[in-house]
Amino acid sequence: MNMDQLKRQAAARALEEVRDGMQLGLGTGSTAKHFVELLGERVAAGLKVIGVPTSEQTRADAEHCGVPLTTLDEVDHLDITVDGADEIDSALNLIKGGGGALLREKIVAAASDRMIVIADDTKWVPTLGKFPLPVEVIPFGLGATRRAIEKAFAECGVSGQMAVRKGKDGHVFVTDGGHWIVDAQLGRIEDPASLAKALSAIPGVVEHGLFIGLASSAVLAGAEGIRVIERRKPKGD
Numbered sequence: 001m002n003m004d005q006l007k008r009q010a011a012a013r014a015l016e017e018v019r020d021g022m023q024l025g026l027g028t029g030s031t032a033k034h035f036v037e038l039l040g041e042r043v044a045a046g047l048k049v050i051g052v053p054t055s056e057q058t059r060a061d062a063e064h065c066g067v068p069l070t071t072l073d074e075v076d077h078l079d080i081t082v083d084g085a086d087e088i089d090s091a092l093n094l095i096k097g098g099g100g101a102l103l104r105e106k107i108v109a110a111a112s113d114r115m116i117v118i119a120d121d122t123k124w125v126p127t128l129g130k131f132p133l134p135v136e137v138i139p140f141g142l143g144a145t146r147r148a149i150e151k152a153f154a155e156c157g158v159s160g161q162m163a164v165r166k167g168k169d170g171h172v173f174v175t176d177g178g179h180w181i182v183d184a185q186l187g188r189i190e191d192p193a194s195l196a197k198a199l200s201a202i203p204g205v206v207e208h209g210l211f212i213g214l215a216s217s218a219v220l221a222g223a224e225g226i227r228v229i230e231r232r233k234p235k236g237d
Helices: 005-013 030-044 057-067 103-112 142-155 192-200
Strands: 023-027 050-053 078-083 113-121 133-137 162-164 180-185 206-208 217-222 225-232
Touching: 005 030, 005 078, 005 113, 005 217, 005 225, 023 030, 023 103, 030 057, 030 078, 050 057, 050 078, 057 180, 103 113, 103 133, 103 206, 133 142, 142 162, 142 180, 142 192, 142 206, 192 206
Parallel strands: 023 050, 023 078, 078 113, 113 217
Antiparallel strands: 133 180, 133 206, 162 180, 217 225
16 A cells, blocks of 8 residues: 555545534645545535535635635634544644644634544654744744744754755745745754744744644555554643
8 A cells, every 4th residue: 555545544534534414624735635625525415514624725625625715714613624634643643834834723723622643654753843943934033033933943942954945946945924934953852842932932933844733633544554643632631
């Protein structure tokens, strides 16, 4: 079974959680695209749902598949967001943003009762950080912002090369929100929660790709089949 088939398996398992009348967050990326396609088939068969896309690409995919859409201005909450991830650790902390949609993805996930992460099992890692951490920034004052990011890295015990992301055309990649992305090659992030907090405090940083405490469960597809991992809630939660 190839990687694409594994992604579709994970998407199909997440679709089993969708019920008639739900308001859904629709993720971005190759695995999330499978979910949108499968959801479109269910909608065509009579399922009544409405979705909020996390990118212009997902909007186009959903419209093509016949999935009705809305916005977070028009609904007060979402029942479930289904999205992929670039890395997932055992606490269901994530690195996301390889596709450049991290800001909208995080807004939508935070507005949801549950976030289901779908992925092939190569995304499951003991420690986050091998995948470059995306940090979405405002172009103005980029030098000052990068220096502040480096300081935050040092304070959190990580370091690595940073580079402004380029698109396939060789020009600077621009997000749907009009921002740039700095990708940081950190290797290992031992305390992702502390790093997330430090990055969020920097003026000029719009958002970062550390998703802490947002994922409710992960659906991982591998050669041995499907694994579903639920996030362990801390005492008192």
